[in-house]
Amino acid sequence: MSAEKLKAAIREFNATQDKYREFGANDTEPDSVFQWCLYQHYRGENHHMPKTADDWDLYSTVKGVGVAARALTSKLKKCLTVLDRTTIKQQREIKELLESELWRVY
Numbered sequence: 001m002s003a004e005k006l007k008a009a010i011r012e013f014n015a016t017q018d019k020y021r022e023f024g025a026n027d028t029e030p031d032s033v034f035q036w037c038l039y040q041h042y043r044g045e046n047h048h049m050p051k052t053a054d055d056w057d058l059y060s061t062v063k064g065v066g067v068a069a070r071a072l073t074s075k076l077k078k079c080l081t082v083l084d085r086t087t088i089k090q091q092r093e094i095k096e097l098l099e100s101e102l103w104r105v106y
Contacts, residue, residue, distance in 0.1 A: 003093040006082045010101055013075040020058075020068035029057035032104050034076055039105040041080050042098055049073065 013034060017025045024030065033050050040047035053060040053069045086094050099106045 002082060002086045002090040003097045006079065006086075006094060006097060007101075009075070009079040009082050013072070013079060016071050016075045020071060022059075023053070023062050023065045023068040024059040025056070025068050025072060027057070030072060033057065034072070035102045035104045037076055038079055038083070039098070039102050042083055042094070050076070 017030065019025075033056055037047050037050065048055070050056050051069065051073050053065040056069050056072050058065050058068055083094070
């Protein structure tokens with residue numbers, strides 16, 4: 001079931017945020033970047049793929065922040081891949097899941 005896979009991928013992203021919290025990954029800004037990217041991708045809109053510490057609005061002066069940025073990008077890409085594999089039949093369930101998970105954009 002695609003909704004369960006997406007929910008699991010979102011949980012992985014959240015765990016990655018927790019893992020890299022010393023770089024600011026658990027702050028409002030990176031979470032907003034994630035939610036907006038997921039939302040725009042779901043709607044078929046063009047969006048910038050965040051890759052760097054600046055893209056994610058992480059603490060760019062902290063040594064090792066690039067690792068955190070790449071990890072967040074990797075987990076975001078996993079979510080986007082799950083969305084891309086969603087069938088028309090699963091759309092309603094996916095929409096409901098996104099409406100509950102992406103509270104910053106809905």
